[in-house]
Amino acid sequence: MIGDLTSRLLRFLAPETAHRLTIRALRWGLAPAAPAPDDPVLTSELWGLRFRSPIGLAAGFDKNAEVPGRMAGLGFGFVEVGSITPKPQLGNPTPRLFRLPADRAVINRMGFNNDGLAVVRPRLEALGPRACPIGVNLGANKDSDDRIADYVAGMAALAGLADYVVINVSSPNTPGLRELQSQAHLRELLAGVRRAAADALGETRAPPPILVKIAPDFSQPDLAELAETLLALAVDGVIISNTSVGLRQHLHDPRRDEPGGLSGRPLFALSTECLGQFYRLSGGKLPLIGVGGIDSADGAYAKIRAGASLVQLYTGLVYEGPGLIRRLGAGLAERLRRDGFANVAEAVGADWK
Numbered sequence: 216m217i218g219d220l221t222s223r224l225l226r227f228l229a230p231e232t233a234h235r236l237t238i239r240a241l242r243w244g245l246a247p248a249a250p251a252p253d254d255p256v257l258t259s260e261l262w263g264l265r266f267r268s269p270i271g272l273a274a275g276f277d278k279n280a281e282v283p284g285r286m287a288g289l290g291f292g293f294v295e296v297g298s299i300t301p302k303p304q305l306g307n308p309t310p311r312l313f314r315l316p317a318d319r320a321v322i323n324r325m326g327f328n329n330d331g332l333a334v335v336r337p338r339l340e341a342l343g344p345r346a347c348p349i350g351v352n353l354g355a356n357k358d359s360d361d362r363i364a365d366y367v368a369g370m371a372a373l374a375g376l377a378d379y380v381v382i383n384v385s386s387p388n389t390p391g392l393r394e395l396q397s398q399a400h401l402r403e404l405l406a407g408v409r410r411a412a413a414d415a416l417g418e419t420r421a422p423p424p425i426l427v428k429i430a431p432d433f434s435q436p437d438l439a440e441l442a443e444t445l446l447a448l449a450v451d452g453v454i455i456s457n458t459s460v461g462l463r464q465h466l467h468d469p470r471r472d473e474p475g476g477l478s479g480r481p482l483f484a485l486s487t488e489c490l491g492q493f494y495r496l497s498g499g500k501l502p503l504i505g506v507g508g509i510d511s512a513d514g515a516y517a518k519i520r521a522g523a524s525l526v527q528l529y530t531g532l533v534y535e536g537p538g539l540i541r542r543l544g545a546g547l548a549e550r551l552r553r554d555g556f557a558n559v560a561e562a563v564g565a566d567w568k
C-alpha cells in the first residue's frame with residue numbers, strides 16, 4: 216500500500232527510482248482510496264467544471280497520464296497530466312532529480328521526459344468516466360525548430376480529451392522555452408492553439424479553457440506587462456508558478472547548486488508573492504491556480520487568500536506522502552469556516568479586500 220510510511224521508505228531510494236515505483240504501485244491499485252469528501256465549503260465551479268476540492272495535483276508527477284484516476288482516488292479535486300510534447304523524448308541525462316531534505320525542497324532538470332502525443336492520447340481516451348477534472352499540460356520538444364507549432368500539435372491532438380489545457384512556457388529545463396512568455400510570442404501562441412482547438416472540435420463542442428503557466432522569476436515591471444498581455448489575450452486562467460531558477464542563496468542542503476528548477480517549501484514565499492501581485496495587477500479578473508511549496512493547510516489557504524481559485528502541489532507529496540491531501544482538505548475547510556466563508560470562491564483574494 217502506498218501510504219505515508221511507504222512514502223518515507225521510498226525516500227531511501229534514488230528519487231527517480233522512487234517515483235517510477237510509486238507510479239507502478241498506483242497503476243496496480245496499491246493505494247488506499249480516499250476520494251475528496253463532498254463538503255460544500257470546498258466545492259467550487261470554474262469554467263463550467265465542478266471541483267469537489269480546490270486541491271489538485273501539479274504537472275510533472277503523472278507526465279504520461281498513467282494514473283490520473285488513481286490520483287483522484289487519493290483525494291485530489293483535479294489532476295493535471297503532462298507536460299506532453301508532440302514527439303516522445305528521453306529528457307536530460309540522469310541524475311536530474313534531487314531531494315534537498317534539509318530545505319524540504321526538490322531541484323529537477325528532467326527536461327520534459329515523456330511518452331509523446333501518440334502514446335498519451337489513447338491513454339486519455341481509455342479513461343472512461345472521470346472522478347474529477349483532468350487538465351492536460353502541453354510542452355515543446357527540445358529539438359523542435361518551431362516550438363509554437365508543437366503546442367498547436369498538442370492542442371490538435373488532445374483538445375477533445377482535456378477538461379482544461381495548459382500552455383507551459385515556464386519550464387527552466389528546455390533552453391529558450393521561457394522566452395515564449397513574451398508578448399509577441401504569447402499572441403501568436405494563443406492564436407495558434409485557439410485555431411487548433413476550433414479545427415479539432417468543430418462548431419458542435421466548445422473548446423477547453425486555455426491556461427498559461429508562468430515562472431516565478433519576474434521583476435515587478437515584467438510581471439505587470441505579462442499580466443496586461445494575458446488579460447488582453449483573454450486567456451481563461453493562469454497557473455502561478457512553475458519552479459524557480461533562483462533562490463539558491465536561501466538553501467542549506469549540499470545539493471543546492473544543482474542546475475534546474477527549485478520546488479517545495481523555499482518556493483512558497485516567492486510563488487505566493489507572484490500570485491498575489493498578479494491577482495492585483497489583473498484586478499482579480501482571471502482565475503488563477505496557485506502552486507509552489509504548499510505542504511500545509513495554512514499554505515493552501517494563504518494562496519487562496521492571495522488570489523488563487525484553485526491550488527496544486529507536487530513536492531509536498533514527496534515529503535509528506537498521500538495523507539497530506541486529506542489533511543489539507545480538512546484543514547482548509549476548517550479555516551474557511553472559522554473565517555466565516557461559505558465556500559472557497561468567497562475567500563479568493565480576501566487579503567486584498
Ligand SMILES: Cc1cc2nc3c(=O)[nH]c(=O)nc-3n(C[C@H](O)[C@H](O)[C@H](O)COP(=O)(O)O)c2cc1C
Nearest residue numbers: 273274275298323456457478479507508528529530
Ligand atoms: C520532478 C518535477 C517535474 C516537473 N515537471 C513539470 C512539467 O512537466 N510541467 C510543468 O508544467 N511543471 C512541472 N513541474 C513543476 C510543478 O508542476 C510545480 O509547478 C512546481 O513543482 C511547484 O510546486 P511544488 O512546490 O508543490 O512542487 C515539475 C516539478 C517537479 C518537482
